[in-house]
Amino acid sequence: MTLTFNNQQIETDKQGYLLDYQQWHEELALLIAEKEQLTLTPAHWEVINFVRNFYLSYKKSPAIRALTKAMKAEFGEEKANSRYLYRLFPQGPAKQATKIAGLPKPARCI
Amino acid sequence: MQQKSLAILNSSSSFDRTQGRDALDIALIFGSYEQRVALFFQGEGVRQLVNRQQADIIQAKDYLATFSALPFYDVEEIYVCQHSLTDRALTTDFHLDNVSVLSAGDFAKKLQQFDMVLRF
């Protein structure tokens, strides 16, 4: 599977996750989000950038609990809950935010 | 939820088969389920803590970087056996903070405090 961006072919897996996270950039994120039928707001970007930085630091896409706990330290209580995150990413923040952030699909069991 | 405390005894070196990674995944999931989890490093397992390893050079997944995220999974206890370090001429120059270095005797006693032990 591939995504086409500026006549450039970007490889993805069957579910649309980038095969090489280093190919990611913000405009590509917009394209992936469009396929997910999401219009990105600053609130979405906050999470996407957070998830991406989490991955770059720890080499692991965070599961929901770890994500909320880590976000709590940075953004405070009101954004650090799964209800808030599910409202932004209805298909699941771990699955959807990592996909838009250009990261590998999180392991299903963690 | 009921509680059962888990000690994970790591005895394999950093890139020995998939031992370290598989142990870490278990730690993360037990932590996510709000169970008390501790990581113990004994024997060759202590090599997983050594600072400045570069997994990417040998195309290995850098799962050691994930250790620093353990607090987000509520895994706060990390113990290493001093005797195993000394045996290998290793210092306490680790790639993460909050590692408790215990004498062989204290290491064994600490392990006893847990309900269940899995070894990798």
Added chain:
Amino acid sequence: MSTLHLMRTSAYQQNDLTQCLDLLQANDAIVLLDDGCYNLSHHLLTANISNPIYHINEHAIARAMLDQKKISQAITLAELPALFFTFDKVITWQ
């Protein structure tokens, strides 16, 4: 607190037994099964360990291993599950 140690490897090949003995506490016991039965002749065990040692009889016989120094009590694999509950936990060395 007490631990039952299931030893499945030979100390002639790996150092699991050494590590196990480093952790061994007064109320612990060791069960030798599979290749762990080769430890029946190993000096680490024959040199004054006061903890109970068991071995799985059929596993030792299969490997032509004899408990020549009488350091261990032979049990069958069928007797092992009941032992799990007489200790607080079980650690497997493999």
Added chain:
Amino acid sequence: MQSLAFIITTSPLDNRTVTSINLITAALHNNIKVLGVFFYQQGVCNANKDIIIASDEFQPLKAWQNLQQKYDIPLHLCVTAGEKHGLIVEEQQANIDDVFTLSGLGELVELSIQATRVIQL
């Protein structure tokens, strides 16, 4: 009531797997409740129904099938390990025998909490 849960990490070709199956059977014969078996690491290969072993050798899959059918013990397979070992293709149980159930590691947590003792093999 005393209960056990087992974690199997050894390949079906490893003689230690025979030991594990005999041990689980022995527990059941002694009226010890076995809450489930969780297959992890190489252990997931025990679920591969396409493994062919000469008829004069031990048949691990047959033994697992017997255990599951006779005693109704859940046999859980770690999804991620299953994927890595080629047992799951496009979210389908490609070559996994029917007696096994696909589970996440969360199932291992549940088993661990419930069982009196967890035995890693």
